[in-house]
Amino acid sequence: MGRGNWQAVRDAAVERDARDPLREFRAQFHIPPGPDGSPESYLVGHSLGLQPRRTADFIADELATWRACGARGHHEGIRPWMPYHELLAEPMTEILGTLPTEVVSMNSLTTNLHLMMVTFYRPTAQRHRILIEEHAFPSDQYAVASQIAWHGFSPESSLIIARPREHEHLLREEDICDLIRKHRDSLALVLLPGVQYYTGQWLDPSSIVDTAHRNDIVVGLDVAHAAGNVPLTLHHHHIDFAVWCTYKYLNSGPGSVGGCFIHESHAHQTSLPRFAGWWGHDQASRFRMGDTFQPIPTAEGWQLSNPPILSLAAIRASLEVFREAGGITPLRVKSVALTGFLEQLLLEHLSERVTILTPSSPDARGCQLSLEVQSPHMPGRQLQQELQSLGIMTDWREPNVLRAAPVPLYNSFEDCARLVESLSTLVQ
Numbered sequence: 001m002g003r004g005n006w007q008a009v010r011d012a013a014v015e016r017d018a019r020d021p022l023r024e025f026r027a028q029f030h031i032p033p034g035p036d037g038s039p040e041s042y043l044v045g046h047s048l049g050l051q052p053r054r055t056a057d058f059i060a061d062e063l064a065t066w067r068a069c070g071a072r073g074h075h076e077g078i079r080p081w082m083p084y085h086e087l088l089a090e091p092m093t094e095i096l097g098t099l100p101t102e103v104v105s106m107n108s109l110t111t112n113l114h115l116m117m118v119t120f121y122r123p124t125a126q127r128h129r130i131l132i133e134e135h136a137f138p139s140d141q142y143a144v145a146s147q148i149a150w151h152g153f154s155p156e157s158s159l160i161i162a163r164p165r166e167h168e169h170l171l172r173e174e175d176i177c178d179l180i181r182k183h184r185d186s187l188a189l190v191l192l193p194g195v196q197y198y199t200g201q202w203l204d205p206s207s208i209v210d211t212a213h214r215n216d217i218v219v220g221l222d223v224a225h226a227a228g229n230v231p232l233t234l235h236h237h238h239i240d241f242a243v244w245c246t247y248k249y250l251n252s253g254p255g256s257v258g259g260c261f262i263h264e265s266h267a268h269q270t271s272l273p274r275f276a277g278w279w280g281h282d283q284a285s286r287f288r289m290g291d292t293f294q295p296i297p298t299a300e301g302w303q304l305s306n307p308p309i310l311s312l313a314a315i316r317a318s319l320e321v322f323r324e325a326g327g328i329t330p331l332r333v334k335s336v337a338l339t340g341f342l343e344q345l346l347l348e349h350l351s352e353r354v355t356i357l358t359p360s361s362p363d364a365r366g367c368q369l370s371l372e373v374q375s376p377h378m379p380g381r382q383l384q385q386e387l388q389s390l391g392i393m394t395d396w397r398e399p400n401v402l403r404a405a406p407v408p409l410y411n412s413f414e415d416c417a418r419l420v421e422s423l424s425t426l427v428q
């Protein structure tokens with residue numbers, strides 16, 4: 001395509017950015033510089049979200065309290081650490097669609113997945129199977145297979161894999177329901193992604209939960225790629241438990257603390273078996289240092305340790321940016337437009353070279369598009385590196401997908417246009 005036409009694409013992007021009511025939020029983030037010193041088109045918020053400018057101050061506040069108060073900081077200072085995690089509960093409920101008593105920020109995602117399976121995967125000789133999707137995120141696969149083995153079963157016979165149909169890339173909810181019905185007598189747990197990390201597919205859990213619950217099967221969701229990306233309604237959907245991390249779309253920094261959702265129908269049941277620690281113990285008597293564990297009758301009853309305050313401070317900073325933007329609803333409106341714009345440009349200019357694996361319906365995807373790229377002169381991984389040298393960050397996932405996620409808080413329509421223009425030059 002000629003230079004003039006790309007100029008028209010760029011102009012259209014600039015015009016869309018000018019009309020974007022959330023455009024000012026980009027300035028709330030540190031955008032890494034590309035090789036030429038200008039801000040990168042950072043399209044990997046699905047991997048590690050960017051740093052909000054205020055995060056340093058939020059962390060500095062807690063360092064100051066520690067400096068000035070030492071151990072007294074647990075009870076003194078502007079925000080005492082003892083109830084610090086409570087400051088996160090309410091904003092988290094908005095992002096995840098939960099009741100305040102159903103969420104807790106703690107540990108990392110994989111640890112939380114194990115803790116949830118300790119409570120919700122209690123296999124018997126008859127019911128010992130776990131259903132997961134094909135090519136689930138490796139950590140989830142390892143966690144699930146190791147739980148099965150730890151209980152003395154074998155992953156070969158206890159894992160049920162939900163697959164796309166032949167010649168298809170995506171899962172169909174009705175096929176998952178069929179699979180649940182087929183294995184209803186031996187299934188103990190269905191563990192599915194909110195948004196699938198590889199394809200970007202956003203599953204609708206309604207019929208799946210319905211089918212599973214009708215057969216007394218627990219449903220867990222891994223919402224690592226959904227939290228902060230799409231509006232979630234975990235409570236309303238009656239998900240039994242969910243886990244997430246906060247360093248992807250929740251912009252809280254590398255390895256930051258993750259979280260758990262436990263539906264209120266379970267969260268209040270202090271008799272549910274769990275791995276216990278002192279931070280899950282009833283707050284009023286925690287420091288009597290008694291010998292008997294008495295769980296808090298909410299999701300907090302699954303806490304093990306006192307939480308890393310510096311990491312929680314970074315989450316608070318990020319959640320405040322979400323709140324100022326009006327929450328997930330207006331962000332989602334922009335997100336649908338932004339990803340739709342990227343999709344439209346890809347279809348118009350690269351349809352011979354690029355297959356979009358992600359569903360075309362906005363209701364079945366978040367912000368990420370997963371692209372299968374035919375590039376005759378360049379392997380896919382090199383393509384990602386060439387884009388990087390042009391200041392455009394995407395990522396490459398084996399076997400053959402380039403992922404790009406325009407994030408409504410800090411990406412622009414111009415970022416999308418830059419990706420498509422550069423990609424089309426590279427795949428010629």
Ligand SMILES: *Cc1c(COP(=O)(O)O)cnc(C)c1O
Binds near residue numbers: 108137140197224245
């Ligand atoms: C990002 C991600 C993880 C990462 O797990 P950690 O325990 O935070 O390292 C796990 N599962 C899924 C589906 C993910 O997307």
